[in-house]
Amino acid sequence: MDQKSINDIISVEHLSHAFGDKIVLKDINLSVKKGEFVTILGPSGCGKTTLMRLIAGFLKASEGKIFIGGKEMNKIPPHLRPVNTVFQRYALFPHLNVFNNIAFGLNLKKLPKEEIKKQVKQVLKIVIMSDYEERDVDSLSGGQQQRVAIARAIVNKPEVLLLDEPLAALDHKMRKDMQMEIKAMHKKLNITFVYITHDQEEALTLSDRIVVIRDGVIQQIGTPTEIYNEPVNSFVADFIGESNILDGVMIEDELVEFAGHHFECVDKGFEPNELVEVVIRPEDIYIFDISEAAQFSGQVTSSIFKGVHYEMIVITPEGYEFTIQDYHYFEPGKTVGLLVKPFDIQVMKKERYWNTYEATIVDKEFVRFLGINFPCDSAGEFEPGSDVKVKVSFQNVVLHDNEEDGMLPGIVSFILYKGNHYHLTISTRDNENIFVDTNDIWDDGDTVGISIAPDSIQIEST
Amino acid sequence: MSxxxxxxxxxxxxxxxxxxxxxxxxxxxxxxIVYYAFTNIDGKFTLDNIKKFWIHPEAMQVFLYSVVVAFITTILCILIGYPAAYILSKMEQQKAKLLIILFVLPMWVNFLIRTLATVALFDFLKIPLGEGALIFGMVYNFLPFMVYPIYNILQKTDQSLIEAAQDLGANPRQVFFKTVFPLSIPGITSGIIMVFMPVISTFAIAELLTINNIKLFGTTLQENIYNGTWNYGAALSLFMLVFIGATILLNREGSSKAAEEGTLI
Structure with a gap:
């Protein structure tokens, strides 16, 4: 049996999972240290709950291994795993009162009655629910049920506590309070917490480390500050907090161009003139009355009071929009000076420069990819039947309101604003992605028709 | 019009x-019924009918015998019906629905015809009619009324509760006895109500399957009405009504929950 590092309470290796032919997790590698508070963060449908269910043992992994406390868990049923779970909708037993819900696990272990009583009382104190032992669980409020659910799990002193969006059903205020309590509990109990959530703010507040997942793939693992300040790609940057994401060019080490200006930065190691993406957090742009100190300027178009700061939209003469947060108010219409310090610019490698697909030449006029035949001007230059690669630039994909107007239908699945245009991810029926740069405004989930002009399909032989 | x-x-x-x-x-x-129960043949108030029931050992014996038959039938229905319902609830919805329909299908045939067919079947197999046949007929007739409510409630059991039990260390057997079974008790309760009471009061099954050798309380009732002793018959049915009412009231907690969670078709 493989022995894992003693410090790693959970270790997940090359874990993949599929429901039917739908792949929900792809090659997940993750290790959690003893006593750590790790959050698995991602939008709904990203596979985070599947990952939790695999760790808890409710699902059997299609591929890969899970180790808990150094032991391989793949063949161990849930009731023998040293893990307890706080379920999303609590899953309290309606036929038992608060005491018996919490005592459930201890009763199974056949502990003496007195001992059970003592331990239940103890955890009720921890979750601040003393004197509720005899209550019917149905008579409790959402927050109280949540506490009982936590108590029921921690009373078993598991090595790992899994929490599946435990606060999702609570209102905002309650959620804030519970966050603090969960954090305090983690400190006190010395149990490893694995927390599942789609709420980035919750993740930043609670975690020692965050694992960002999208479409079943880990995007980034890091501390809250790392994830916030140094997102590895535009998805993470967009998902965690607010951000300005722009296309840029890395002129040379420590010099990047975006929004029509050159900026000093701290990033190195890119090719000269490599296309990149730049992230600047709204609070990292200095805004002031126009002066010599300004790197660039712009005009305020909107200014909204957000409680602590103002959130302002500034548009530059070059046509780029920036979201800026500042304690000072600048009224709409005013021309302002803007400045970004080098270390506040996060430069990221571009994930892609083109749409690229495997394709087959049909005849002199058509090339086949994404499941349909596209007319293509340069198809004649290749042997019919040969396998090739096609490239289509993001700007050259045309979207139509009506599915019927396009050559194939798709759904807008992700929208990223890049300051002066939108970068859309369109999913086709076969779950292929097409990336589109556009100035038009689309909504997430819109159905669209997609077409590509014959002269904008570039063919390369493979 | 307006x-x-x-x-x-x-x-x-x-x-x-x-x-x-x-x-x-x-x-x-x-x-x-109340009026007849408390009057004599001339329409005068009397308690004789009630007294007669208490004093008359035959009626009381028949009643107790009926309760025993109903009890045995109900127990057998639970013993056969619960596993069936459990297996059905574990199956794919589509398949389970089909099987449920097959289960309920005989109910669409008039029950007299069904019972006569049972008699013919017993004759054919050369099994003597009598107590055994009676119990068989009762279970055969009322089993669906036990299976359906239990299936219904099992099928709706929150899957996360089962997972929670596993998560807390329960092995499959413990999951069943500590969560699945207790959560399905309302279904059993409503099944009992659907089976126990009708068995006491049916007479056709007893008549046909025992060639009128065994009398159930329903038969006694029917005979009295048939023979024109309406007042005594009314007293007997009033007694049964009170008995049914009392049992349901005792089960109130369970039955109200069962009603909430939907029971019969």
């Missing part, structure tokens, strides 16, 4: 037909 419109417009007025039905076919017969 009168009718305004009359129909008031939601309360919609209840009138139902109220009328209740009074005519539920309340009035009850009052008549």
């Amino acid at each position: 009168n009718l419109k305004s009359f129909m417009g008031r939601r309360r007025n919609w209840t009138i037909p139902y109220a009328l039905f209740l009074v005519l076919f539920v309340l009035l017969p009850l009052v008549i």
Whole structure:
């Protein structure tokens, strides 16, 4: 049996999972240290709950291994795993009162009655629910049920506590309070917490480390500050907090161009003139009355009071929009000076420069990819039947309101604003992605028709 | 016309037909039963009918015998029906629905015909009719009424509760006895109500499957009405009514929960 590092309470290796032919997790590698508070963060449908269910043992992994406390868990049923779970909708037993819900696990272990009583009382104190032992669980409020659910799990002193969006059903205020309590509990109990959530703010507040997942793939693992300040790609940057994401060019080490200006930065190691993406957090742009100190300027178009700061939209003469947060108010219409310090610019490698697909030449006029035949001007230059690669630039994909107007239908699945245009991810029926740069405004989930002009399909032989 | 419109417009007025039905076919017969139970053949008030039941050992014996038959039938229905319902609830919805329909299908055949067919079957197999046949007929007839409510409640059991039990260290057997079973008790309760009471009061099954050798309480009732001793018959049925009422009241907690969670078709 493989022995894992003693410090790693959970270790997940090359874990993949599929429901039917739908792949929900792809090659997940993750290790959690003893006593750590790790959050698995991602939008709904990203596979985070599947990952939790695999760790808890409710699902059997299609591929890969899970180790808990150094032991391989793949063949161990849930009731023998040293893990307890706080379920999303609590899953309290309606036929038992608060005491018996919490005592459930201890009763199974056949502990003496007195001992059970003592331990239940103890955890009720921890979750601040003393004197509720005899209550019917149905008579409790959402927050109280949540506490009982936590108590029921921690009373078993598991090595790992899994929490599946435990606060999702609570209102905002309650959620804030519970966050603090969960954090305090983690400190006190010395149990490893694995927390599942789609709420980035919750993740930043609670975690020692965050694992960002999208479409079943880990995007980034890091501390809250790392994830916030140094997102590895535009998805993470967009998902965690607010951000300005722009296309840029890395002129040379420590010099990047975006929004029509050159900026000093701290990033190195890119090719000269490599296309990149730049992230600047709204609070990292200095805004002031126009002066010599300004790197660039712009005009305020909107200014909204957000409680602590103002959130302002500034548009530059070059046509780029920036979201800026500042304690000072600048009224709409005013021309302002803007400045970004080098270390506040996060430069990221571009994930892609083109749409690229495997394709087959049909005849002199058509090339086949994404499941349909596209007319293509340069198809004649290749042997019919040969396998090739096609490239289509993001700007050259045309979207139509009506599915019927396009050559194939798709759904807008992700929208990223890049300051002066939108970068859309369109999913086709076969779950292929097409990336589109556009100035038009689309909504997430819109159905669209997609077409590509014959002269904008570039063919390369493979 | 406008009168009718305004009359129909008031939601309360919609209840009138139902109220009328209740009074005519539920309340009035009850009052008549009570009236007959407490009067003699000349229409004078008397407690003789009630006394007769208490004193007359035959009626009491038949009643107790009926309760025992109903009890055995109910137990057998639970023993056969619960596993069936459990297996059905674990199956794919589509398949389970088909099987449930197959289960309920015999119910669409008139039960007299069904029972006569059972008699013919026993004859064919050369099995003597009698107590065994009676119990068989009862279980055969009432089993679906036990399976369906249990299936219904099992099928709706929150999967996360089962996972929670596993998560807390329960092995499959413990999961069943500590969560699945206790959560399905309302279904069993409603199954019991659907089986126990009718068995006491049916007479056709007993008559046919025992060639009238065994009398159940339903038979006694029927004989009295048939023979014109209405007052005594009314007293007997009043007694059964009170008995049924008391049992349901005792089960109130369970039955109200069962009703909430949906039971029969």
